[in-house]
Amino acid sequence: MGVRTYFSNCNYKETGVDEQPYGWMGKILRVDLSSGRIEKEETLAYKEFLGGRGIAAKLAWDGLGPSVRPFDPENLLIFMTGPLAGTAAPSSGKTLVSSLSPQVHPYEWFTHSSMGGHWARGLKGAGFDGIVITGRAERPVYLWVHDGRAEVRPAEDLWGLGTYATHCALRARLGSEVSVAAIGQAGENLCRFATIMTETDAAAGQGGFGAVMGCKKLKAIAVGGSKAVLLARPEEFEERVRAIAEYMRTPGSWPMLAAEQPQRAPQYGEMRQSCADNCVFCCARYYTDVPGVVNPQARYSGRMFCVGSAFVGRAAGEAWNLGFEAGFEMKSIADDYGLNHWEVLKGVVPWLIRCRQAGLIEDLNGLSLDFNDPRAWAKMLRAISLREGPGAALTEGGVRAASLLELGQEFIRPIYTAWGFANHWDGGPRNGGSGNRVVFPYWLVSALQWAMASRDPFNSGHDFVRDVTMWAPFTSGERGLTWEELGAVAKALYGSAAVADPRSGYADKALPAVWHDHRSALKDSISLCDRVFPRLFSRVTADRLPRAGGMEGHYFEHCLLRSATGLELDNAEIDRAAERVFNLERAIHIRHNGRSRQDDETVIPYFELEENWVNPVLGERQKADPVKFRRLMDEYYELRGWDPKTGRPRRKVLESLGLKDVADELEGSGLLP
Numbered sequence: 001m002g003v004r005t006y007f008s009n010c011n012y013k014e015t016g017v018d019e020q021p022y023g024w025m026g027k028i029l030r031v032d033l034s035s036g037r038i039e040k041e042e043t044l045a046y047k048e049f050l051g052g053r054g055i056a057a058k059l060a061w062d063g064l065g066p067s068v069r070p071f072d073p074e075n076l077l078i079f080m081t082g083p084l085a086g087t088a089a090p091s092s093g094k095t096l097v098s099s100l101s102p103q104v105h106p107y108e109w110f111t112h113s114s115m116g117g118h119w120a121r122g123l124k125g126a127g128f129d130g131i132v133i134t135g136r137a138e139r140p141v142y143l144w145v146h147d148g149r150a151e152v153r154p155a156e157d158l159w160g161l162g163t164y165a166t167h168c169a170l171r172a173r174l175g176s177e178v179s180v181a182a183i184g185q186a187g188e189n190l191c192r193f194a195t196i197m198t199e200t201d202a203a204a205g206q207g208g209f210g211a212v213m214g215c216k217k218l219k220a221i222a223v224g225g226s227k228a229v230l231l232a233r234p235e236e237f238e239e240r241v242r243a244i245a246e247y248m249r250t251p252g253s254w255p256m257l258a259a260e261q262p263q264r265a266p267q268y269g270e271m272r273q274s275c276a277d278n279c280v281f282c283c284a285r286y287y288t289d290v291p292g293v294v295n296p297q298a299r300y301s302g303r304m305f306c307v308g309s310a311f312v313g314r315a316a317g318e319a320w321n322l323g324f325e326a327g328f329e330m331k332s333i334a335d336d337y338g339l340n341h342w343e344v345l346k347g348v349v350p351w352l353i354r355c356r357q358a359g360l361i362e363d364l365n366g367l368s369l370d371f372n373d374p375r376a377w378a379k380m381l382r383a384i385s386l387r388e389g390p391g392a393a394l395t396e397g398g399v400r401a402a403s404l405l406e407l408g409q410e411f412i413r414p415i416y417t418a419w420g421f422a423n424h425w426d427g428g429p430r431n432g433g434s435g436n437r438v439v440f441p442y443w444l445v446s447a448l449q450w451a452m453a454s455r456d457p458f459n460s461g462h463d464f465v466r467d468v469t470m471w472a473p474f475t476s477g478e479r480g481l482t483w484e485e486l487g488a489v490a491k492a493l494y495g496s497a498a499v500a501d502p503r504s505g506y507a508d509k510a511l512p513a514v515w516h517d518h519r520s521a522l523k524d525s526i527s528l529c530d531r532v533f534p535r536l537f538s539r540v541t542a543d544r545l546p547r548a549g550g551m552e553g554h555y556f557e558h559c560l561l562r563s564a565t566g567l568e569l570d571n572a573e574i575d576r577a578a579e580r581v582f583n584l585e586r587a588i589h590i591r592h593n594g595r596s597r598q599d600d601e602t603v604i605p606y607f608e609l610e611e612n613w614v615n616p617v618l619g620e621r622q623k624a625d626p627v628k629f630r631r632l633m634d635e636y637y638e639l640r641g642w643d644p645k646t647g648r649p650r651r652k653v654l655e656s657l658g659l660k661d662v663a664d665e666l667e668g669s670g671l672l673p
Contacts, residue, residue, distance in 0.1 A: 020230055021043070021044055022230050022231055022232035022565050023083030023084070023229065023231070023561075023564040023565035024043045024044065024047075024051070024083050024565075025043070025124050025127050025128055025129050025229070026044065026129070027040045027041070027042065027128050027129065028043050028080075028129055028130045028131070029130070029132070029145065029150055030132045030134075031132070031134070031135075031143060032135040033073075033135035033137040033141065033152065033216055033218065034073055034134075034135030034136055034137070035135060036152060038150050038152070040128075043055070043130070046058050046059075047567075048577060049577070049580065049584075050522070050526055050574075050577050050581065051080065051081065052081060052094070052095075052096040052525040052526065052527055053096045053098065053112055053521055053524035053525045053581060054524075054525040054580070054581035055080050055129075055130065055525070056080045056096055056098035056130075057098070057110075057581055057584045057585050057588065058584065059076065059132055060078070060098065060110050060588055061584060061587065061588055061662065063132075063134075064076055064110065064592070066591055066592045068100060069100065070099065070100040070101060070108050070208075071190065071211075071212070071215045073134070073136040073216070074134060074135075075099060075100050075134070075212060075215075076100075076132055076133070077098075077099045077132075077134075077209065077213065077218075078097065078099060078131070079095060079096070079097055079132075079133075079181070079221070080095070080096045080098070080130035081094075081095055081096075081129050081130060082094070082525050082527030083527070083561065083564055084526050084528060084564055085120035085121065085123075085229075085527035086120065086121045086125065086228075087229050087231065087237070088238065089237075089241055089278060089528065089564070090244055090245050090248065090278050090280050090532065091274075091278060091279045091280065091281065091529035091531075091532040092120075092276070092527050092528055093116050093117060093119075093120050093121060094116060094276060094523075094524070094527045095114060095115050095116075095120040095198075095204070096112055096113075096524055096525075097112065097113050097114065097115065097196060097204040097207070098113075099111075099207070101207045101454075102190070102192045102208040102211050102212065103192045103193050103207050103208035103343070103397060103420055103421070103455075104419050104420050104454070104455060105397070105400060105420030106420075107589075107595075109454055109588075109589050109592060110585070110588050110589070111455040112454075112455070112524065113196075113205060113206050113459060114204060114459055114460070114524060115181070115196065115197075115198055115204040116202040116275035116276035116529070117198040117199040117202035117275060117276060118179050118198075118199065119179040119180075119181050119198045119199075119202075120527060121179070122178065122223035122224050122225070123145065123179075123223045124227065124229055125224060125228075126145045126146050126148065126223045126224060127225060131143070131221065133216065133218065135216065136215065136217060137152070137217040138217070139156060139217060140154070140155040140156050140158065140218075141153060141155050141219065142155040142158065142182075142219045142220040142221065143220070143221045143222070144174065145221065145222070145223045145225075146174075146222075146223065146224045146225050147224075147225045147226070147227075148227075155219040158170075158219045158220065159188060160185065160188070161184075162336035162338070163335060163336055163338050164200050164336050166180065166183075166184070167180045167197075167200055170220060170222045174222055177224055179198060179222070179223050179224065180199075180221070180222045181204075182197055182198075182338075183195075183196060183197070183213045183214055183218075183220070183338050184197065184210070184336055184338030184339075184385065185337050185338070185385045185386055186210060186211075186338040186339050186384065186385040186395075187213050187214035187338050188214045188219075189214065189385060189387045189395065190211045190214055190215060191208070191210070191338075191384060191385060191387075191395045192208045192395065193206075193208050193339065193340040193343040193344075194209075194210030194214065194338050194339065195209075195210045195340050196210050196213060197210075197335060200302055201275075201284075201302045201303045201335050202275045203335070203338075205340045205341065206340060206342060206343075206421060206455055206459060207455060208340070208397075229564075231563070232563065232564060232565055232566025233563045237563035237564055240549055240551065240559055240560055240563055241560070243548040243549025243551065244551070244556050245278075246548065247535075247547075247548035247549075248280045248281065248532070249280055252539035252540045253535070253538055253540055253546065254470075255470050255475070255479040255480050265287060265328075268287040268288055268289060268290050269287060270285050270286070270287055272284070272285060272286075273303055275305060276529060279529065281529075281531065281532050283306075283531060284303040284304065284305035285303065285305065286301075287300075287301060287302065287303075288301045289301060290324075290328045290329070291325055292329045293325050293326040293329055293374050294326070294329060294375055294377075295329070300329055302332060302335070304328060306341075307341045307342050307346065308331045308341050309327075310341075310346075311327035311328070311330045311331045311377075312327030313371075313372075319350070319353055319371070320349075320353075320371035321372055322372070322374050326374035326377075329374065330378065330381065333378060337381060337382075337384075337385035339384065339385060342421075342424070342456070343421075343422060344381075344384075346415070346423060346424070347397065347398040347416060347421075347422035348384075348394055348397070348398045348401070350422075351408060351411050351412065351415055352369050352408075353371060354408060354411040354415075355369075355407055356369045358408070360407060360408055361407065365389060366389065366390070367383060367389065367391070393405050397420060398415065398416065399412055399416055413432075413605060413609070414429040414431065414432025414606075415432055416606075417603065417606050418453075418602065418603040418606065419450075421455055421456035422435065422456075423435040424456045425438055425446050425458045425462065425466060426438070426443050426446040426447065426606075427439065427442075427443030427446065427607070427611045428611070428612040428613075429606065429609035429610060430609070430610045430611065430612050430621065432609060432612070436465075436466070439611065439618075439622075440611055440615050440618065440622035441502070441504055441505050441506065441509065442464070442465045442469060443465060443607070444506060444509040444624070444629070445509050445512050445513045445516075446458075446465050447607045447624065447629065448510060448513035448632065448633070448636050449516070449517060450603050451600040451601070451603045452513075452517065452636070454585060454589060457517075457520070458530075459530060460521075460524050460530040461516055461530070462531055463520070463534060463536065464512045464516050464536075467537060471486060471537045472486065472502070474502075474615075479539075481537060481539070481544055483500070483502065485544045486500040486544075488543065488544065489536065489543075489545060490512075492543075492545060493512075493515070493554060494508070494511040494512050494515055495508075495511060499511055499512050502615055502617040503617060505628075506625075506631070506632050509632055510632055510635035510636040511639070514639045514640060518575055518579050519578065521578040521579075521581040522557060522574065522575070522577075522578040522581075523557065525578065525581060526557065526560075526561050528557055533557050534554045534555075534556065534557060535553035536553070558571050558574045561574065576657065579657060580658060580659065583649050583653065583654060583657055584659060584662065586642075587649065587654070587659070587662045587666060590648055590666060591666060591669065591671065594671070595647070595648075596646050596647050596648065597644070597645065599647075600633065601630070601633070604626050604629060604630075607623065607624035607629065608623055608624050610623045611623060633647075640653070641656075642673075643673030646673045648666075648673045649673075650672070650673055651663045651667065654666075
């Protein structure tokens with residue numbers, strides 16, 4: 001017997017009475033903003049794609065036509081959680097947002113981003129694993145999802161507000177326990193790097209999905225409810241959660257625990273805080289009542305983490321110097337507008353600084369480029385978010401703005417690694433990028449990941465280059481591992497000690513690139529933080545491999561997934577499911593954009609520039625040898641079973657992953673190798 005569920009702005013929809021599956025809530029919500037139609041479908045129809053990023057890729061393959069563009073009503077905007085979201089799993093508050101991206105250049109292809117906070121728990125509490133949004137509302141609206149129901153409500157009174165005011169208004173209207181994902185003025189004005197913000201400072205940053213919401217006239221999605229996630233083996237799950245959490249708090253599980261890191265501004269009540277559920281790492285810092293500099297009457301409170309600290313300037317290694325108070329104020333203003341910090345701080349501003357240093361411009365049509373002056377920052381952030389004056393060009397992002405303005409295009413290559421995204425964990429060229437300190441040969445792994453990615457790959461790919469760098473003797477000294485210990489771990493994980501050898505050059509670097517591409521797809525699909533998982537190195541154990549509660553550290557995710565869902569999949573089968581996700585995403589890019597090896601190789605010129613930081617063991621700066629790097633790409637394609645000539649998956653690989661229908665469609669279009 002069916003249950004009649006009423007949704008505002010749509011007809012009755014009959015749904016079957018199904019037992020809630022373990023880990024999942026069992027339902028995905030579909031909302032068409034053009035027609036007002038709202039429907040539900042079964043999550044488990046997609047269980048072979050694990051959740052989150054995987055299910056989003058399947059939904060896009062099935063529902064996105066090759067001719068659709070990011071700002072078309074037919075574009076899908078997908079919010080997906082995974083089976084561990086809403087549970088006690090450590091650092092499990094991740095929400096994946098996927099769509100055609102207005103930020104990606106030159107293709108605007110399908111990609112993904114993620115955000116922390118408690119929104120994923122709120123969505124599952126409302127009874128849903130995900131939301132798929134299509135169409136475009138005639139007037140501004142917000143979506144209210146609660147207790148198994150959904151309503152599209154008017155939002156004219158919210159349009160024009162920043163993310164902070166939008167959150168406050170909806171929580172006052174709907175209840176203080178409600179979680180909100182909202183856009184600011186940047187998203188409303190279709191800034192190509194506009195974010196979707198939740199809890200004021202956790203963001204789906206890269207991708208420009210705030211602009212996709214703005215184009216759909218969707219101001220916010222509020223979620224809430226009291227439904228609980230059912231677990232297949234709750235006692236086992238709890239034991240495993242405790243063991244992993246206790247291990248992660250143990251000195252020696254990381255070169256420097258978050259609690260050991262020095263304070264930045266204790267006068268503002270600085271305290272460690274997480275950005276998501278059940279975090280044991282707490283890499284964010286919360287500050288209270290920081291006085292404004294541009295707006296001295298204002299007081300700002302909130303979290304600062306990741307690239308947000310770069311607003312401060314020189315103390316964070318940047319070319320400007322605002323100081324803590326002004327830097328925190330600019331971070332808060334950018335969050336309120338809904339602007340992507342990384343694009344502003346690592347892309348647009350470094351490009352403008354180089355243009356000014358080269359004498360190409362003194363200001364930008366009246367917009368000051370004195371980035372030691374916080375007032376210049378405030379005016380620029382406003383101009384971008386509201387498309388005022390020269391801000392209209394900057395709204396397009398650095399790569400497009402340089403072309404539109406015919407200004408400083410020669411500075412774009414050293415700043416933007418690929419796909420319209422500024423450098424990130426890739427060795428950053430000298431006098432160019434300043435993303436993260438990583439040296440040759442480790443950035444060869446980054447280079448492969450950038451080549452094969454659909455965006456900046458390090459929303460989910462911090463693993464190898466970050467961890468090897470952090471554990472290396474030249475970074476952490478006695479807190480880290482010896483080269484022999486790093487090599488032994490690399491041998492156990494990837495099958496080659498050369499992977500971690502600082503003198504190894506190009507040897508075996510394709511092995512960790514493939515391994516971590518799969519692990520990234522897994523984390524993004526089951527809802528785990530990319531900065532916490534997987535665990536690779538340790539000083540706690542004799543063999544330097546993490547271990548807790550009888551579990552191997554690099555399989556913590558797998559163990560939690562099995563206990564939560566009851567899925568009887570061994571480690572290899574779970575890894576194959578992640579490989580399925582990665583291959584399906586590649587197939588989407590092939591079908592929609594004709595992606596091939598020729599596209600992948602467009603990253604090579606960036607890595608042919610001399611690296612920013614020097615490997616102390618080698619003693620001199622390195623750069624990519626294009627011949628050797630192309631051979632490394634050959635190794636990567638062969639490890640995947642892709643055709644090295646075209647960079648496309650072979651039919652045999654797709655069929656082995658259960659993607660025969662995908663292979664058939666690609667072959668029918670002449671797109672298989």
